[in-house]
Amino acid sequence: MSLRHALLGLLSDRRASGYDLLKTFETSLANVWPATQSQIYTELTKLAGSGLIAVAAEGPRGRKEYEITGEGMAELRHWLTEVTPQRTLRSDVLLRVFFLGVLTPEQAHAYLTDLMEMSRSGYEQLRQLHDSVDWDDGNLSVHGRIALEYGLRFNAMRREWAEWAAQQLTQPRGRQGW
Amino acid sequence: MSLRHALLGLLSDRRASGYDLLKTFETSLANVWPATQSQIYTELTKLAGSGLIAVAAEGPRGRKEYEITGEGMAELRHWLTEVTPQRTLRSDVLLRVFFLGVLTPEQAHAYLTDLMEMSRSGYEQLRQLHDSVDWDDGNLSVHGRIALEYGLRFNAMRREWAEWAAQQLTQPRGRQGW
DNA sequence: TCTCGACATGTCAACAGTGGAAGGTAGAGT
DNA sequence: ACTCTACCTTCCACTGTTGACATGTCGAGA
Structure with missing residues (x-):
């Protein structure tokens, strides 16, 4: 609540x-x-x-x-x-990853590609928001900017991860000591 | 659902x-x-x-x-x-960031420090989970490992961001073109 | 003058999620 | 024989979330 x-x-x-x-x-x-x-x-x-x-x-x-x-x-x-924040990250996106095995490799790969695109466009949207907002020096502005930076980094991270994950799926199995 | x-x-x-x-x-x-x-x-x-x-x-x-x-x-x-995943990231943690302005600078800084620690320990827990799980080569295993990697990267990202944010708060305002 | 879009609030049914209580069984170890 | 733990399910009250419906008003511009 x-x-x-x-x-x-x-x-x-x-x-x-x-x-x-x-x-x-x-x-x-x-x-x-x-x-x-x-x-x-x-x-x-x-x-x-x-x-x-x-x-x-x-x-x-x-x-x-x-x-x-x-x-x-x-x-x-x-x-x-005082109230310690609880991390209840329910991720629709991540949940699917667990079950990509029921799809064909092509479909699984396509899912990750979509994620990359989603992250890229999410990043862009935030960047545009950043440019369009009038950043006065009020408190909400300062902290809103910090929150926005989080969003940018989050999307960048997710994109890189999706790229990495797509590679993992195409590479042959076996021990590779990642 | x-x-x-x-x-x-x-x-x-x-x-x-x-x-x-x-x-x-x-x-x-x-x-x-x-x-x-x-x-x-x-x-x-x-x-x-x-x-x-x-x-x-x-x-x-x-x-x-x-x-x-x-x-x-x-x-x-x-x-x-077929169903496009919806990103409903409700983040307790991030919501607070918007309102750090109502706290003293010390309290705000402390909140970010706590976040760093939370991310660090989250990272560690996942690493331990990674080491303890029996990674057979089943599908769930492969994809579970990918999901876990996401968690690792997420925590690393958040920690770095919290460090950056803490710096932002201590630095004097003004235009710095970040 | 009229109309339309933005302003503005309230209510309701349905579903998702939380936390706990209640009730019971099989099997392992003493 | 006994007890304890893990196994196993069902139900319920409460809160949070969604989406839709209902209702109406102010003000700008055709």
């Missing part, structure tokens, strides 16, 4: 409505913690209910601007420092 | 009971697609209900050995070749 913390984090930077937050998720946070509209609104209501955020202002079209409360900031800091 | 495909994949290699599969998940698949006991048994019942797997034999203690059916193999192949 990190969504609540994602919302707290965004609200710690500036006040925002559900709609604003939704947009932010779509653009910057989508790669790290995707969330749907319904989830965001539901969670905001819950957060407000437990006093971690509060409605700061109401605008046109029923717009409700939320702001983080002191209690919310405390919870956010607690999550950042 | 990749759990069903994980189960199909394992059953494509050999017949197994829920208990067997549970053990396999705990050891080899846990890093890629964790699953709990209740989830596995539930899914097996569903899979049997839709004819993708079937009970091949019943053993002592109510043991039911499942085997994959032709229909199940077709579904597995279909998933491997």
Whole structure:
């Protein structure tokens, strides 16, 4: 249940409505913690209910601007420092690798080739995002840039790995002491 | 809903009971697609209900050995070749990076240091797993080894990135054209 | 004036995942 | 004979996630 913390984090930077937050998720946070509209609104209501955020202002079209409360900031800091992150990496992509044996060598190879392409295009997209974003020197900007760098390195790593893996499959078996 | 495909994949290699599969998940698949006991048994019942797997034999203690059916193999192949994998990387770890600004520089730095250590120990654990596993030349073995290599590279990448990120935070801002 | 796209929120059913409780059996070792 | 461990399955309540549906308003431009 990190969504609540994602919302707290965004609200710690500036006040925002559900709609604003939704947009932010779509653009910057989508790669790290995707969330749907319904989830965001539901969670905001819950957060407000437990006093971690509060409605700061109401605008046109029923717009409700939320702001983080002191209690919310405390919870956010607690999550950042005390709660040890759990690595629950569920990888659709990697899971398939285990079972490439049921395919023909050609098909297995094709899968890895697709992965290379996926990584390459993922890399490119992030690079474009990097170029298009207005990197002011705000906190979110600094750390967003660091997160983006992670994405770049991740894609580069995965591409190289897929190339290596494709080689492994084509090479004859036997002991080769890799 | 990749759990069903994980189960199909394992059953494509050999017949197994829920208990067997549970053990396999705990050891080899846990890093890629964790699953709990209740989830596995539930899914097996569903899979049997839709004819993708079937009970091949019943053993002592109510043991039911499942085997994959032709229909199940077709579904597995279909998933491997036709269904484009979706990258839903929800990363607890990376999400926090966005919000390191709410902490003191020392705390933020400490978080990255913890990440380095986490990556280092993750790397070590995988290396030990690599050394302890009996790598026969079965298909699962070959591909399991490839998946493991991914884990090694991933941890190495993350460690380097965390080191780089820590540097970014300590360095004075300003334009440096990275 | 009208219309359309962006703004804005809420709700619901269905499924996926977590954690734990409950209940029982076979077999190995004392 | 007894006990303990590993084996083995089922069920349930709760939370998280998805996708779709419902509902309406403001403001810019034809």
